[in-house]
Amino acid sequence: MYDVKVERTSAPKQKPLDESKLGFGTIFTDHMLMIEYDKGQGWHDARIVPYGPIAMDPAAMCLHYGQEIFEGMKAYRGDDGSVYLFRPQENFKRLNSSCERMCIPQMDEELLLESLKMLVELDSGWIPAAKDSSLYIRPFIIATEPKLGVKSSDSYLYMVLLSPSGPYYPSGLDPVKIYVEQSYVRSVRGGTGMVKTGGNYAAALKAQDEAHEQDYSQVLWLDGVERKYIEEVGAMNMFFVLGDEVVTPALLGSILPGITRKSVIEMLRSWGMKVSERRISIDEVAEAYKNGQLKEAFGTGTAAVISPVGELKHGDLVMTINGGKIGPVSQRLYDALTAIQWGRAEDPFGWRVKVK
């Protein structure tokens, strides 16, 4: 057993009354988890405390040099009241690979899982019961040493926040409109695109803001070298159904290895479908569109699970995919994945982890 001290709140907050108005990432539960790191001492003092502001030295390195990483996952409430996590071991493995790239000392993945279960169990009353709602889980690490020289920090803080969140698409699985980004680049091989670190998201804000102004929900990133190969979208990996082949960009160092992506690949293969992880250029997609072979396109990620793309714009070419409606592969994946996540179906892959 790991030693995680628990200090319960003496002033529980009012839980949201109307679960249909939860939104995403603005409401936090009663408790949070903290583990500290100091050079020479290692990770220490795991504890659950009441949610609240932390005192931070304004010279803390995370505020200046962005040495910070995060994860994102969910806890799901089943119909019988059970609480499930979805492949949390994968998130903690990815957290450690983010640590490695960003020069942050790695953590004990069992401690991470055990302490997360304790926190989720303690605040399980906050997990919404409404359909497609869940408890969003945000583990993160920040560099806390107060020093202005650029170097790896000597102290860190790991935290987990919990946020009850509504369905990503309140009115059902709505296909999104995205366009191919032609000015900005999110990441390049040799950089940090394959890990979850703050700078990747900060770099992407400008393109995202410009997309919103034009009524697009996201941009589709191209590679930073040749500016022609498809990378990913906002917080999602991309899949294309081309004829009877499902294609997703290979993990070549500049995109995030999504856990939903991995699960989708495994699931499609278990259904006997052909899935290729390879380079795919925007020209190949446009060509397939013109030939009638672009059947579906969809993004995958923890937040939306499956997000069908109804319109993909590339310069002057506007590709309307599957008539702007969700396609059969996207729908089947969404149904199968969410059924496993919410405990409504068998779990043939062993992806679910029961909290209580």
Next chain:
Amino acid sequence: MYDVKVERTSAPKQKPLDESKLGFGTIFTDHMLMIEYDKGQGWHDARIVPYGPIAMDPAAMCLHYGQEIFEGMKAYRGDDGSVYLFRPQENFKRLNSSCERMCIPQMDEELLLESLKMLVELDSGWIPAAKDSSLYIRPFIIATEPKLGVKSSDSYLYMVLLSPSGPYYPSGLDPVKIYVEQSYVRSVRGGTGMVKTGGNYAAALKAQDEAHEQDYSQVLWLDGVERKYIEEVGAMNMFFVLGDEVVTPALLGSILPGITRKSVIEMLRSWGMKVSERRISIDEVAEAYKNGQLKEAFGTGTAAVISPVGELKHGDLVMTINGGKIGPVSQRLYDALTAIQWGRAEDPFGWRVKVK
């Protein structure tokens, strides 16, 4: 006049007794400056307060998505007790261009300069008098909205910290050893390399740590597309003296437009020297080395002013430059720039700003 409230500390700290042991960026003065931003209200509540920790919501966006920028400059104490800043307007212009790229609302550059002068004057007793020592100034902005969705924040905090710092090279202008980085990439055109945002520095930590392990002080970054054109070094821009031409990489969107770089170009030209801002490949530098045309190489930046490169390693080729000693151009620039900064010489370019 701008309205900047001042709350003086009631418990002034002990100033460092031994100015020769200041180091860099670990000691902070008695006060700090804060200005807040809220959507709908703009920047407001400029105030100088005692230095100390700030209360931060753990969901503050800067801790997750790296929406943060900073600047770096210095205050210098002249022999007659005068206090000078060096081209601070350039720093605030660059701060605003960082804001623009990172989707942070821009600030009034006059307010920035006036409030900085007030802070420096208040804490001017902290400016070291020892030779080559100065007061390092760190303005920065962080996104403070507590929300886990990826978007531009609706609230921000601007702060300025002051840190007395010793000479960059305690034993005099020591040429450094650097090597050409071949695995990692710092930035790519379309990304954020031309602004001062945390993520750029976080991305560079790993290469820097590996360089230190091999006893090199820094890496020389190559461009992320062709991996052959020289970019910059750590927190410095690069210059090469090739025959009688001084060459520095052009500002093509992936390197920081350094203020020392700009000053060096202007100064060299005022001396009648030929300076080219253009693309320069590592092969061209190696070729010049073999032909005996690589006379000097040096970095430029606020911290070290001029940092001569004594050894530049590229794969198996070890280039010892000017016999590992500081060259005449580097030395002349260092002497001329520091004489202006510390008020020991005329200021023909109008670069100095007197604080008191």
